[in-house]
Amino acid sequence: MATTQTSLRRCIVHPVPALCIWLLLLQLFPTPHAFSTPPSKRLTIPKWATKLILQECNAQLISAPLNLSIENEISTENTRSSGLLTHSDIDWRLRPPEGTSLLDRFKLKIGANILRLDSKIKGRSLPPVLCPKGGRAVLEAYYKEPGKRKKKIARFGITTARGPSCNEIDTTIRELYKINPQPLSVAIGAIVYMFVEPGYRKLGIGSLALEVISAIHYVQAVDFTVLVADDDGSGGLVRWYENNGYPRAPLMQNVLGSPDGKYGVAMICPVSVRNDFFQQCRVKWW
Numbered sequence: 001m002a003t004t005q006t007s008l009r010r011c012i013v014h015p016v017p018a019l020c021i022w023l024l025l026l027q028l029f030p031t032p033h034a035f036s037t038p039p040s041k042r043l044t045i046p047k048w049a050t051k052l053i054l055q056e057c058n059a060q061l062i063s064a065p066l067n068l069s070i071e072n073e074i075s076t077e078n079t080r081s082s083g084l085l086t087h088s089d090i091d092w093r094l095r096p097p098e099g100t101s102l103l104d105r106f107k108l109k110i111g112a113n114i115l116r117l118d119s120k121i122k123g124r125s126l127p128p129v130l131c132p133k134g135g136r137a138v139l140e141a142y143y144k145e146p147g148k149r150k151k152k153i154a155r156f157g158i159t160t161a162r163g164p165s166c167n168e169i170d171t172t173i174r175e176l177y178k179i180n181p182q183p184l185s186v187a188i189g190a191i192v193y194m195f196v197e198p199g200y201r202k203l204g205i206g207s208l209a210l211e212v213i214s215a216i217h218y219v220q221a222v223d224f225t226v227l228v229a230d231d232d233g234s235g236g237l238v239r240w241y242e243n244n245g246y247p248r249a250p251l252m253q254n255v256l257g258s259p260d261g262k263y264g265v266a267m268i269c270p271v272s273v274r275n276d277f278f279q280q281c282r283v284k285w286w
Helices: 001-011 015-028 047-059 076-083 102-123 167-177 206-221 235-242
Strands: 089-096 136-143 151-159 188-196 226-230 265-269 281-286
Touching: 047 188, 136 206, 151 206, 167 226, 167 265, 188 206, 206 226, 206 281, 226 235, 235 265
Parallel strands: 089 281, 188 226
Antiparallel strands: 089 136, 136 151, 151 188, 226 265
């Protein structure tokens, strides 16, 4: 009996049976159908127009410590001197949305690992971020303080699918950014919520998260990100979003489900990402 158990253990760790197990899992979890493939057409708005939008948008921002520069980033030297965190301090993880069953989470995790293995075997490169079908995800931020264990300090609910535009959004884009896209051609993503643990606020985590969300939306070929900022009428949160590149969009109040500002202020921002962003900021998915 002992000899049989020893042989079984050796068989399981042997590379050939292990590969067979992976191939079996590949059949059980058809990963190409579980994840949404980024569209081949990255932007419906030309890149030069997006760059012009960013320049115009940031030129109108009020000067503030957390303002993004024209390149939509804060320099490492400035953040270090001001005590703000950088992407190198944060471990970003893209997770399934709330309400996803343990079985579905397990399938996604296995599927993601199979995709990574398959890409290595075939010598293919995967996109920096893959999002599961369903259109929603949660971006989590993990941080390790010196001498302590890594812990989750923030989470951000986002959409991951190319949402449709509408007349109100098209009009807002024309008025704010002085461009005239084809009717209903703009792809829209959304930030559902942003939460940072109280003990880790005012460290720049929110601004970093906006950059990561914009990068994820860029990979998904989204053109603009929208949100509703609810600060209980104080105006502080709305100003923070404005300082981070999100102007107010009053024409979109009803479209985003907040008529007359009942649930907050509608805001919008063009999607962008630096060429080397995913080399400096790693997002682990599933």
